[in-house]
Amino acid sequence: MRNTLALLFIIFSSKGFSQIDKNQWLIGGNASFSYSQSKELKISEWQISPAAGYFFMDKFAGGLRLSYGSQTRTWSSEKDRNVSVSFGPFLRYYFLPKEQKVNLFADVEYQFSRVKDKNIVSAYPSSYSYSYYEMSLMAGPAFFINEHTSLEFTFGYSYLSRGQIDTTVTNRLKMGIGLQIHLGNH
Numbered sequence: 001m002r003n004t005l006a007l008l009f010i011i012f013s014s015k016g017f018s019q020i021d022k023n024q025w026l027i028g029g030n031a032s033f034s035y036s037q038s039k040e041l042k043i044s045e046w047q048i049s050p051a052a053g054y055f056f057m058d059k060f061a062g063g064l065r066l067s068y069g070s071q072t073r074t075w076s077s078e079k080d081r082n083v084s085v086s087f088g089p090f091l092r093y094y095f096l097p098k099e100q101k102v103n104l105f106a107d108v109e110y111q112f113s114r115v116k117d118k119n120i121v122s123a124y125p126s127s128y129s130y131s132y133y134e135m136s137l138m139a140g141p142a143f144f145i146n147e148h149t150s151l152e153f154t155f156g157y158s159y160l161s162r163g164q165i166d167t168t169v170t171n172r173l174k175m176g177i178g179l180q181i182h183l184g185n186h
Helices: 002-013
Strands: 025-037 042-057 062-073 078-094 102-123 125-142 149-161 169-183
Touching: 025 062, 025 149, 042 078, 062 102, 102 149, 125 169
Parallel strands: none
Antiparallel strands: 025 042, 025 169, 042 062, 062 078, 078 102, 102 125, 125 149, 149 169
């Protein structure tokens, strides 16, 4: 417990500026959860997404994001679960000056996903795999708790297309929380 308190003291008492300059690295990730319910259907989903990026310009980074997630859908006497692995590029821009302890950012990504879907409660159990792509736009505040670490909250929109198996397009709102490590020469 004392070690945890000491670590928190060090984090929150450190100098408050961010490393969002050209030639800096961004390493971190986020986690998200979503839940939706209609009269006939309940859907819950969670996802973790580690990422690595590089600042090509001041306040502007690009990189790759990998995601792992699970979704459960329940309706009447049916229930299925899928597990997905996704990867793709992202771009991120910070709007405020780097000296701010709280900065605002926007993040856009394109993800290609491979999914394994399994019907787990059914008179006719089945399993199949498919691919899809998703485009997301997220934004939110980044709280720089020291010169190298930021805690962020994201709110966003995603467009998902599973054109390969059907013509379904899914539009959804997303929320998440993340931790980023900013590495550089400061």
